[in-house]
Amino acid sequence: MADSHNGGFTPGPDGPGAEAPPLLMLSGIGKRFGGVRALGNASLTLTAGSVHVLLGENGAGKSTLINIIAGSFGPDGGTYCLDGQPVRGLTPQRARQAGISAVFQEFSLAPNLTVEENLFLGRERHRLGVLDRRAMRLRAQAVLDDLGFDISPRQRTGDLSRAHQQMVEIAKALMDPVKVLILDEPTASLTEAETERLFALVDRLRAEGVGIIYVSHRLREIIRLADRITVLRDGCTVTSIDAAGVTEDGLVELMTGRKMEALYPQIPHAPGDALLELSGLTLANRTVEDVSLIARAGEITGIAGLVGCGKSEVIRAVYGLETVSSGSIRLKGQAYSPSGPARALTAGVCYFPSDRVAEGLALGRPIRENASMAALDRQRGVVRRGQERSFIKATMDRLRLRPANIERAVGTLSGGNRQKVMLARGLTRPTQVFLFDEPTVGIDVGAKAEVYDFLRDLVRDGAAVVLVSSDLPEVLHLSNRLYVMHRGHIAAELTGADITEAQVLACFFQEDVA
Amino acid sequence: MSDQLSLRGMIPHLALPLALAVMLAGFSAVEPRSLSAGNLLNVLEQSSYLIVFTLAQTVVLLTRGFDLSVGMAASAVSVAAALAAVSFGGGAGVAVALLLAGGIGLVNGAVVALLRVNPFVATLGMLNICLGLSSTLSGGRPVTGVPDGLTTLFYSGAVLGVPAPVLIAALCTGGLALLLHRTVFGRSLYLTGGNPRAAEVAGVRVRLTLIGAYTLCALLAGLGAVMLTARTGSGEPSLGGSLTLESIAAAVIGGVSLRGGAGGVTGAVLGAVFVTALSNGMNLTRVDGNVQMIVLGVVVVAAVALDRFRGSR
Amino acid sequence: MSVHLPSHHPQPQQFSDRLMLAVAGIGLLPLLLVALVAVLALTEPRFLGAVNLLNILRTASVLAVVASGQMLVLIVGGFDLSVGAVVALSSTVGATAMAGVAASGASPALAVTAGCAAGLGAGAVVGLVNGLCVAVLKVSPFMVTLGTMSAASGVALLLTNGIPVYGLPDGFVSGFGRAVWLGLPSALVVSVVLLGAVAVMQRHTLAGPALRAVGGNLQAARVSGVAVRGWTVAAYVGCAVLASLTGLLLTARIGSGQASLGGLNMTMESIATAVIAGVSLRGGAGRVEMVALGAVFLAVISNAMNLSRVDSKAQLVVLGVILIAAVALDELGKRRRVRV
Structure with a gap:
């Protein structure tokens, strides 16, 4: 066939x-x-x-x-x-x-429902509205077994790990006969073994004519x-x-x-003093364990790794968004204990979140207010509107915001322009350590290049830039030093000519090696 | 496209004054007295109380919150202030009012910001507490004998012919406008309501802002309670009955969003005037009090539906 | 190279953790209720009297039915401020219709049927308006139900001018409202049946997962083909119907239709009951058994305070504090769980 x-x-x-x-x-x-x-x-x-x-x-x-x-x-x-x-x-x-089924990255699962309820959501087996729970449980178990997923149908979906939720999502897409199956980055949260099983499944479905x-x-x-x-x-x-x-x-x-x-600018790295030093950092939720790293002034320090490896959590911890259970952080040579964003900003650390809608911007408020948000504490209680307007206008012009109207609501902007509003924050107050979490997610190529130029300028001006990214070519090309994380640990530190895709990938999948 | 935007941006600002004018014209057609200078001044004076409470509610609504306790807090403050004023004079009355109101607001704010209790539940609980407090203090009866000084200052007095309540409401309006647009606290209110998580990540002191918002809200409500106490000359345990819901309705009619981060002083004041003028007009045209409730209900739903329409643009 | 496997389910080791898990398993409310009843039984001899217990259950049953309706709306992520007004509306509309038909010389059975239908119908209309405004016009549930609350109590007052409506058929009042079935007040029996029906609906019909999915993840529900709008409307209508039934039950017991029944107080109590019973204000979670327990819990507390002569005003303060504490504990528990 x-x-x-x-x-x-x-x-x-x-x-x-x-x-x-x-x-x-x-x-x-x-x-x-x-x-x-x-x-x-x-x-x-x-x-x-x-x-x-x-x-x-x-x-x-x-x-x-x-x-x-x-x-x-x-x-x-x-x-x-x-x-x-x-x-x-x-x-x-x-x-x-x-017969068109899709497995999206944003899960179509209700976290408060059981696995079985989610599998049958919207197509429950019922007689006159009365559920046939037994039949559904048997079928759910059968589907999960058939796919080789070790998940109990009675578990609450929200309690499952991301990988297991991904499996439920796949199982859900295959509950009914499918002609077209859409898989959107299905391996993002899977381990190597799970990935192999998924590939076998894809091969099987292809052979069946899907x-x-x-x-x-x-x-x-x-x-x-x-x-x-x-x-x-x-x-x-x-x-x-x-x-x-x-x-x-x-x-x-x-x-x-x-x-x-061609996409990536030449960045002249001139490593200076170590501005940020982590040693033995371990988080309370165990997403990061015993991580030590250094970020120097005048260079980009990259952190690469698969989704869920803890790379974002490392810089979020520095910014005070995660609870540290042990280990120490030194900032500009001084001992530093993160207690929250306000403290971090005062200390000269700025974090740019990957999820700009959830953590970055107040979409209903104007560009001006969003751009100056991180520097409110420097205004001594009173907002000088004229000053603010001209300063933010100049900053946004420098970042080449188009159209240049800073009174527009941020919600009306494209992804690239939104990121520029975020970047402006780094220029509104003296900052030496810049923490970027997936800075080019969801923005177009043109804006990407502008973000890279922004990074280059920061480095040239002697800032320490930490770049966390799942976009492998990006970290490979921009980093002067690259840490590779795997399951909450630093798996490797690469410098100079050692920064190659093969090296990094070897660390991503080191499980097989070990 | 920016032209379109600005035109569309104008509509909400024009809609309410327009509705107000149409409504007044309608009432005057039925009852000519409603447009008399005397009655208009009357409406303005009546509005000043609701304006103060609506401003109070607006502060909290901006943070994506709610205060269901403003009405009952006003009752408790009214009774407590009257008791203090009767025994120790007007000054003591005002002091007690502000202290009690500040305390209520502080507790609301702390419960919402620190214990992370949903504002609805937190202020619902406070509503009960205030209800218990006011009826215990008063024994269910009005506290009479409030000194004249208080009444003069907050009700019957006038400066250059402007009645005291109108003056106080105007001062509150101006003060709050300055606070919202010219201070870091005001900006923080908008940002917290716009996206609390993002505000926190950007270093805005979200918890302090919330505590401040609930405290300011309660203080304004306390001031409103003193004004109402001065008007009746007694501490009234039943004072706050419908004030909470009216204040929310007025704010929302005035374009303050329940989703936080949007709206302002002008809208709140217009909303309060609108609600007051509506009930004044219906009183003059002898609309049954129960029908008035129905009308208010319909107006509230219509106003929010319109807000939603605006929000979806 | 060593690889650390992070364990997803750390075993609870400390006693406090195990205790927390046990409490999480059964829920805090039943434990508190048992403790409360035990203490009262030991310290207050009148508490266990049959009359007193029946009183508690009767109070609780009314509250439980209204609160279970509120729960349906809370599960879909909504809110209903109009339940109290709907109680008054169904009482006055039902009584007016019933008395009117009875006075026209029709048979009592017809009068009762017509009255109940009118009462339920009026309530259902309010629920329908609420549901449609929320689901179709996307208006905030708070404001919609605030508006319909005002409108519904306006209609109830307009209809009666605040005067109780008498002239209900005897069969409805003494034959039903004040009847004793199986040694229990009829209202209690009806309430238990209604709560049972809601429980069966939650467990064994499509409504269970559908309502929870709408409240838990609206987008997921929509993508999965759940009729999101339909279920939202259904929740509001169900809530209003349960409130109307409560209105009719109360009418039958009192023997007259009154616009003062229900009211904002009952709305607030229904929300308090649901919240204490662990129904999430963020939607997606809520079980009617727990709501019934929550109602009993509140009724027991108020009874205990009555018996020990706690001032009725102070009782309000206690209710307020309990409400806040319940939610605060819930939040704390969640944060703890996240950390584990």
Whole structure:
């Protein structure tokens, strides 16, 4: 069966003459959110029994596209055909009835429900509204067993680890017969062994004729799984190619539209005094254990690692957002005990959170207020509005905010501009240690380059910059020194020419080595 | 696009004065007296009490909070202040009022900010406590014999023909406007309400801000209670009955968002005037008191639905 | 290279931790209730008298039914300030209709049916308006129900001018409201049946997981195909219907329809009961058994204070403190759990 599908698949782009219509065909899809264009002209053709990788940088429109496929958003324009039939007014329910299931990064699980309740949410087995709990429990157990997931159906979903929640999410997508399965970074929180099991599952589904849309940044996975690759850049489909014979470098070039090196500025590192020294840092929640590291003035110190390895928690602890149980922190040579953001800011430490909506910005308030937020304590009780306005205006101009109106509500801005508002905070008060947590998540390529320029300027001015990122090329290219974290520990410290992808990946998956 | 934005931005500011004008025109068609200078001044004076309570509520609403206890706190403050004033004079009455109100607010703020109790529950509990306090202190009867000095100062007095309550409400309005827009505390109120987590991460003293907000709210309510006590010349345990809900309704009608971080003094004052004018007009046109309740209910829902509409833009 | 495997479920080692877990398993409320009853039984001889116990249960049953309705709304992440007004509305509308039909010479059975239908219908309409405003217009539940509270009590007062409505058929008052079934007051029996029905609904019907999913993660519920709006409306209607039933039960017991029944006080008590019973104000959690226990707990406390002649005003203060303490403890417990 898989063979026959592949037979119809390999000859290249499906022309009007292809015998069997492709499982899924999207063309010219556009989508705007408020003033922000998420998709301009996206196209995708999925054949049954194949794995179709959707490739693109953060903000390229991948998640918007898969949300449209799954019926969560309606497209503004373009055509959407399933089995050759045009589809309109798709809702998540209808998509599922049609056999389209999605596993998103943001979990579609209610944390207060049991695993079994979540698996059957919205399609409970019932007779006249009375639940058939026994049948559901048996089926839930059967599905979990079949997938090889060691999870009890009666557990409260919110109590599960992230990896286990991911498995429940996958199981939920496979409860009913599926034709199209969408997997959005499914391995982000899985261990190596769990990842292998997932790959086996993907292989099995492919053999059963399921069309799989697979979103991932991990080049290795893509090469392992993909039959076909569609590349999105700035909301448009750039190309769609056969996966046979692609290399990791080729993929990067496809994704960014330039050679890997061109995106990243040359950063002249001039390591000076150690401004931030951690030794034996262990957090109360055990996400970080016995971490020691140094960040020097005039260089970028990178921290790489998989999701959940504790890399964010390290810098959050320095900023006073996590509870430290043991270990010590020295700041500019002085002993320092973090007690909260206000104290950290006073000491010259500034943290830029990865989740800008939850932790960064008051979306309803103007840019001016958001940008000056971190420096309120320097105003001695009274806000001098004229001064504030001209200072923030100058700062935002320096960061090249467009349009330059600082009285607009932050909620109306694109991801890149929002990040610029965040960055402005680092310039509103004397700061020597900058802690960046995933600074380029959710922003477009242009803004990315501007963020990198900002980092370069900071380093040139003699600040210590700590860069935590899951974007591997980013930390590889920007860091002068790179720490790799694995399961709450520092797995390696790399400098200079040792900073290579192979080295880092070896540390990510060191479990097999040990 | 920015033109559109500013035009759209204007609508909320225009809607309420417009509604107010239409309403007054409607009432005057039925009852010409309602537009007389005497009655308008009357409405303004009546409004001044609700304005003070609405300003109080606004401070807390800005932080994404709530104060269900303002009304009952006002009752307790009224009774306590009257008792003190009867025994030790007007000055003592005012001092007791501010102390008690400050204490109530401090407890509310501490429970919300430090124990992280939902503001609804925290102030609901305080409502009960104040209710118990006021009825225990008063024995359920008004406390009479409030000294004339207090009445003159807070009710019957006038400066340049402006009645004392109007003057006090105006001072509160101006003071709060300055506080909200010109001080770090005011800015912190907006930021805390806009996104408490983000404000904390940016080093804003969120807990202190919350405690300050609830304390300021209670102090303003205490002032309002003294004004009402001066008006009736007695401490009234039943004073606060509907004040809480009216103050929330007025603030929300005036565009103060229940989702925090949006709204201001102007809207709050207009909202309070609107609610007062509505009931004044209905009184003059002899609308049944029960029908008035229904009308107020409908107006509240309509106002919030409109707010929601605005918010979704 | 050594690899540390972080254990996801650290074993509780200290006694205090184990105690915490045990308390978390059973819940604090039942333990407190048992302790309270034990102390009262030992120190206050009148407490265990049959009449006193029945009094407690009767008080508790009224509160429990209204609070279980409130719970439904809280589970979907909402709020209902109008329950007290709905109690008054159903009482006055029901009594007016019943007395009117009875006076027109129709059979008592018809009058009772018509009256109950009118009372329930009026309540259900309020619930429907609440639900639609919240689910469709996306208005804050607080403000919607504040508005409908004002409107509903306005209608109740308008209908009666504040005067009790008499002239209810005898079969409704002495035959039902004041009847004793199985040695228990009829209202108590009806309440238990209603609470049982809510419990069955939560456990064994679609409504259980659907309501909790709406309150627990609205987006997830929507994506999973749960009819989010429908269930939100249903919760508000269910809440209003339970409040209306309470209004009718009270009407039957008192023998007249009164606009003073229920009121804001009952609303506040219903919220307090639900919160003490561990129903989350953030939505997604709440069990009717616990709500019933919460109602009994509050009734026992108020009874104990009555018996020991605690001033009724001081009782209010106690209720306020209990409410805040309950939520504060809950928050503390959550923070503790997060740290583990």
